[in-house]
Amino acid sequence: MNAEATRQVDEVRATVARLHGELTRYGLVAWTAGNISARVPGQDLMVIKPSGVDYDDLSARTMVVCDLDGVLVQGDHAPSSDTAAHAYVYREMPQVGGVVHTHSTYATAWAACGESIPCHLTAQADEFGGEIPVGPFALIGGDDIGKGIVATLTGHRSPAVLMRNHGVFTVGRDARAAVKAAVMCEDVARTAHLARVLGRPVPIPQADIDALYHRYQNVYGQRTAPANS
Amino acid sequence: MNAEATRQVDEVRATVARLHGELTRYGLVAWTAGNISARVPGQDLMVIKPSGVDYDDLSARTMVVCDLDGVLVQGDHAPSSDTAAHAYVYREMPQVGGVVHTHSTYATAWAACGESIPCHLTAQADEFGGEIPVGPFALIGGDDIGKGIVATLTGHRSPAVLMRNHGVFTVGRDARAAVKAAVMCEDVARTAHLARVLGRPVPIPQADIDALYHRYQNVYGQRTAPANS
């Protein structure tokens, strides 16, 4: 690896380590049960959380580097046990630069019921373009989880999938966008749960969902990337 | 802009930036999805949050200044995507000095069901004078949201409106009062949700609601403004 490639890997290590702080800030993870990865631009590499290491102990140095088959290339720890799923997504979805996995509470409750989250909120139309879909039940230990993620997200607007009986995977053009999708997925899942328990949530007409989604993806934010508020 | 006008704008910038800390403290916002604005007293200007900027990065300097048509007058960032709604409120409701918008969870669950929050709590009678009303579904991108807010709040005691399928807008004589209304709206929405799920909430007779509201608006606090406890 030449000096520029090394510098780039180190930058991604720092970014991925830092972004894990958003998972704890928003209460999306318990103990060590969630992880973030990022593709290293222009290299067939990904940076991912080490397995079973406390969020407090994460730093650029403790992150690990794998190739896109999930094989450890660099680092002092074993990679996350979810590495195979992340790697599969990077291999099959070239536009994806970041992947996040959590068992965030409300989203995982929808996943436990095998139900997609219907779109009753403008914020969901903005970020997810409609319902948040459910993916199949899949066992860890091979490519099954990765295949389920890719099969569900391909051709779908949503950057988030609820893997049945398991939890959430989100993707984005970079790790920060995938983290944003994970935060918004839990926020939307919680509000949708509370609305369902409260009464009869009112559907948003499909044409309005489409209008909101297209505006949000193309107009909002500081002109460098979609963003809200 | 003369020196005094500039000084006044700077003071409002600092206040609005600081008040955003209450939105995160009370858990009313996820990622960048809520915003506060304030009218600049005596000038046809408002200070508002920039679009898509993290709450951690907000400061007096990063706030933006718009005229009351929502056109950027001063600032390095694009204004909040909700600027048109804030601006419409300032144009149509001259007594309003501050506006807050959130997707706070429980209030937005009521909004997703298109239900107003009935008044079962003395704290709600105090602050909102009765039910918290629902406004229409409205698309972003013009004056529709602003019109829905103004049509719902005009002639109503409540400083908060639940915009259907969307979230909450609150108003106040200044930005701090609007923030207080946003905090109390979520608090009341949560308790009312839990009471509905638990059993049969007991209505408060209208005469008692009236008595509580009038006392609270006229008697409480440190004599400079309504306040509770």
Add this chain to the structure above:
Amino acid sequence: MNAEATRQVDEVRATVARLHGELTRYGLVAWTAGNISARVPGQDLMVIKPSGVDYDDLSARTMVVCDLDGVLVQGDHAPSSDTAAHAYVYREMPQVGGVVHTHSTYATAWAACGESIPCHLTAQADEFGGEIPVGPFALIGGDDIGKGIVATLTGHRSPAVLMRNHGVFTVGRDARAAVKAAVMCEDVARTAHLARVLGRPVPIPQADIDALYHRYQNVYGQRTAPANS
């Protein structure tokens, strides 16, 4: 007031100011909507929170001192709008040294339904000796709230009462014990709510409730006062 009496008042001011930090730590209060008072031992005085002052701005200095009719004796701010209720309790219940009032969410949901909290938890048997009772609806502005508190708690084991459509009042031999009762009341109210929503909570036989209560009040802690764990 002689030097010793002044010293004692100052000590109570510091204790009451500090204990308000437990209300925010445990999320029992929003904005300025809860308050703590303490009787000054041996004097017909109470120290209480000022009205409408932020929890961040509370200090020994900002607390106010009232007589047991609720009349301001010392302090730069108006006393809490709930002062009359606190004062009534001190006049009628000489064994009470501290009073706490909150609108804590789950307890207030039970109060909104006018339901007492049935005893399905050993922790509730320990601290409250059985159900947590509901008191009457009462308007602020006279002695009605105080009378409702005293009428409900007199002859009852529970140091907490759910005032209908309003919130919680707790009492204790000192302010710390009343704060503990407020914290435990919300904890028990939340668990009881979740159990009700989940399934069929199992009653604890009265003889077991009695045994738990008597042991806890007489045996636990570091021998200076009842305490748990």
Add this chain to the structure above:
Amino acid sequence: MNAEATRQVDEVRATVARLHGELTRYGLVAWTAGNISARVPGQDLMVIKPSGVDYDDLSARTMVVCDLDGVLVQGDHAPSSDTAAHAYVYREMPQVGGVVHTHSTYATAWAACGESIPCHLTAQADEFGGEIPVGPFALIGGDDIGKGIVATLTGHRSPAVLMRNHGVFTVGRDARAAVKAAVMCEDVARTAHLARVLGRPVPIPQADIDALYHRYQNVYGQRTAPANS
């Protein structure tokens, strides 16, 4: 006690004191209502939380040391009122090196209903190997609680038991593993509660539960101990 034994006790004191910070970080405890203990390796001693002492005031010094009959051996405070239950577990389950007790909210709601938590989540299959069982109602003050814990956990995969109408006890090869089980138990109890309220949680086939459990216990983490992510 020789110097090496003393050093070892001191090390366990520090570990147990520090681990209590995880109980407050994850919101598993209110006031002083939860406790952690650890066996001192190679000695018939345990280190446990003192009774009724604030979590803020816990330190290696304030911890207490008991023998495995629960009799105080060393320390300035009375041991936790749950000491007899911890001691019984250490006497009867030699493989256990740590015990945790909490009244964490969602797990205790299941306990109040006398219902075990069915396994609808891969994370539950990983950590608990299937359902989390309910133990009997038992009064404090003798060995009844300890007996109920041991009878329920013996021959069961789960390191957690929901004691009916009471709360959770978890065990582990050391105190950190028991704390992890307590954190994951509440996380799973919360998601399972929300799924039940939302709809129809989908069961995981027993063969898949078995596969997940065996993999997690034998393959995950940094090769020194089972861990996830």
